[in-house]
Amino acid sequence: MPQTARPLSKKEIRQENERVILEAAEKVFAEAGFGGATMQLIADLAGLPKANLHYYFPTKEALYREVVQKIFQNWLKAADAFDEAPGPVEGIGAYIDAKMEISRQHPAGSKVWASEVMHRAPVIQDYLETTLVEWTDGRMAVIQRWIDEGKMDPIDPRHLLYMLWATTQHYADFGHQIETLNDGAALSDAQWEAAKATIKSIILAGIGATGRH
Amino acid sequence: MPQTARPLSKKEIRQENERVILEAAEKVFAEAGFGGATMQLIADLAGLPKANLHYYFPTKEALYREVVQKIFQNWLKAADAFDEAPGPVEGIGAYIDAKMEISRQHPAGSKVWASEVMHRAPVIQDYLETTLVEWTDGRMAVIQRWIDEGKMDPIDPRHLLYMLWATTQHYADFGHQIETLNDGAALSDAQWEAAKATIKSIILAGIGATGRH
DNA sequence: TCACATCCTGACCGTATGGTCAAGAAGAGA
């Protein structure tokens, strides 16, 4: 048997435990909601005694806050796709791909985010009012530029963005419903590709940004 | 002062109280989630003592179940729009209007539904597997017929439906985010109209069902 | 009017939960 593991340094222990706890917490918060989640459940999933959780995160709220903030960072990162794109076909296409990939690989995070917003964002309202507003204004300006340059139809950029968010996140947040309608099975690689392709096709054609017709 | 209220009959009392409780419960479940909602909160909002709630609904689960089932009925009803429509412009257009109207007037219901599905539908899984599957198959057939008749492009009907659900329900479920991005104000009549118009415009053009270009 | 069924509700109970603590184990640094 290997047993090659040298004893972890204090710093490593802290890093590793915080990582494990945050990972477990994200799952439990996603599955049970903030109110339904219990520290005991998170502790069990993380493989640590409950008291140890309170050593690293003083309260349930503090742990939750940490989880939500991390998800928000991730959410914003998907926007890089938008920025250096020459036009909507590349920019919006890449954005859809990126957000669908997040929905597929981090559905728990998406659910926690959705839950937080649905409950009037008690924890990250300040982020919404600052970072998210700036981010949104920036992307709306990009879309408006594309419109002015004649690269797409004059669509209200705000509602276009909402549509992109809604559609892509739906595959994570309502993943259970989608699986049920797929005979109880998770979407296959091909089905994910079909979803991405259909979404891109409808939206890009819908804003007059491609020569599909 | 009026004081015209004759004493309510037993039957009326029951009807009225059940209505008031269900209404309060929907709000509280939407705002706090199942786990975060308390019978005391619901009782306070309904203006009744907590013990009275347990007289009409034996357990918290039973009350929640009732709330969710009612919402599901409402959700399905919006589909009438689809059925007698001659083509996608009328059918999908009317469906978008109907679902946006629900999002505007019953956002709490939409949130409860979203929450239920996000948590793997512990209460209405059987409905998903029967009624929802049938409903979805039926609408997919309608869309396929429109495609076969050349009234729209050959789009995967399944993902088109998901897109419709996602986009319209987003305005309820993420209403708080949308308000925050609207300087903290609820959408005006004009803004709701703009939202509906933009969504219909993108989707109908996106499936090749209108001569907008 | 009277007997009955339904409705109402304050007080109460068992449990589960978030959080605390004290005492010990274990790495760090000299």
Added chain:
DNA sequence: TCTCTTCTTGACCATACGGTCAGGATGTGA
């Protein structure tokens, strides 16, 4: 080796929650 800091954890506590119940109030039907 010795001391200090960090980490670990079983036992414990106060509170809040879902749910119960007994006894009274109120409409109902004969």
